[in-house]
Amino acid sequence: MKVIRLSHPHSFKKEDFPPLVLALGYFDGVHLGHQKVIKTAKIKAEELGYKSAVMTFYPHPSVVLRNSKEHAACITSIKDKEEEIKNLGIDYLFIVEFTNHFAELLPQEFVDQYIIGLHVKHVVAGFDYTYGRLGRGTMETLPFHSRKQFTQTVVEKVVENNEKISSTLIRILIQNGEVHRLPAFLGRYYKTTGIVVHGEKRGRLIGFPTANIEHVDDYILPLTGVYAICAKVEGKWYKGILNIGYKPTFHDPSTVKLAIEAHLFDFEKTIYGQTVQIVWIKRLRSEKKFTSVEELIKQIGKDKEEAQQYFAKNSQEKLAFCLKQ
Incomplete structure (x- = not known):
């Protein structure tokens, strides 16, 4: 797996990459819900004959935007996250430095520079994924922002024992000592x-x-x-x-x-x-x-x-x- 760290503004061009299927998310924990998104991207890449990719962000947006301590501590460190994603057989991992400057990108600017601009032909993300300034971009707006340059797959929530698998739930279980x-x-x-x-x-x-x-x-x-x-x-x-x-x-x-x-x-x-x-x-x-x-x-x-x-x-x-x- 090739790991690429991006700081805004990045200098990569479309031709620097083969056609990609990109999984989008923060992926703290790389839990079973995250794995479904990433595995869906890998399967789609194999179907289309493209390379698979994952894009994540560091640090957590809330730490930068709200100076929040809630997500300062992690389930998976960036190194652990890299290891878990590599184990899923992904070809490219993009780690985007999340800064206030990056957060100011309009949804269309994010799509132009970080999806279309990286030669992405298909996007996979969870149903609740947001992008761009104030999270105004959603999976419903993504087809409009795509400029018909890529298609998308939306992954619905993953449930275990009637509970949505989420980083928030996992954090609570860890803090309560329910590691089993x-x-x-x-x-x-x-x-x-x-x-x-x-x-x-x-x-x-x-x-x-x-x-x-x-x-x-x-x-x-x-x-x-x-x-x-x-x-x-x-x-x-x-x-x-x-x-x-x-x-x-x-x-x-x-x-x-x-x-x-x-x-x-x-x-x-x-x-x-x-x-x-x-x-x-x-x-x-x-x-x-x-x-x-x-x-x-x-x-x-x-x-x-x-x-x-x-x-x-x-x-x-x-x-x-x-x-x-």
Whole structure:
């Protein structure tokens, strides 16, 4: 997949690209609804004998236009999004820098410069996709703005258990710690990426050595508590448990920053500075303050046993499908 980053105004010409079928959207999460849009574009490209393409935007428009913090944190970082789209077999990925200048484009100007101007012959987007200044362009106005240079396919909403699959729903599930429900909407478990940093080194002293994770992107983080996880280290997957929280047994939560500590099963390497992918499988319990270190050690043992039992009951095939790695 060829990745092309565009800043407004871009300097590409129509002849720089082969005829394209373009999927349009922000695609945070690349969830099953997004995947339907992207896969529809890929199928249409194969039917027409064209190349497939996806156009996304960075950062989220609301962050630029409304200085909103709601979408400052992401489900998928731009790197994760690139990886997920590549896995869908797309030929071109356009990442458009979303700026106030770009946001001022009239709907017709956006179509002329970012669709017709990039040799797009067919557009695929969700029924609620908007474009141009103030989002005045819609899928109903797109045929008018097309100047008869391209055709379009509108993808209707995708529903799971009577709920529309949306980035908003997925954000809520993550924030509520309901990570076990995410494969039904994402098509995989929730994944974040971080670096192993030095911590308080208390885990090894109590018999449960941990890797302290510092995230490399501004991900939406799950609710505090203990989770069953899988972690990818040096290209290999390990099962484990993870605590996200403020370690109230040892600290006043109001005086420390959020910490993420992962204890990996059957793992004894020193990996400071290494990149680690965390896949959040299931929330086991909430974080709590224990009256003694001995009580904490006993509970961690129970957490580990519960996670191992969960992994044993869920087949490797199911985990492999949901990990999508």
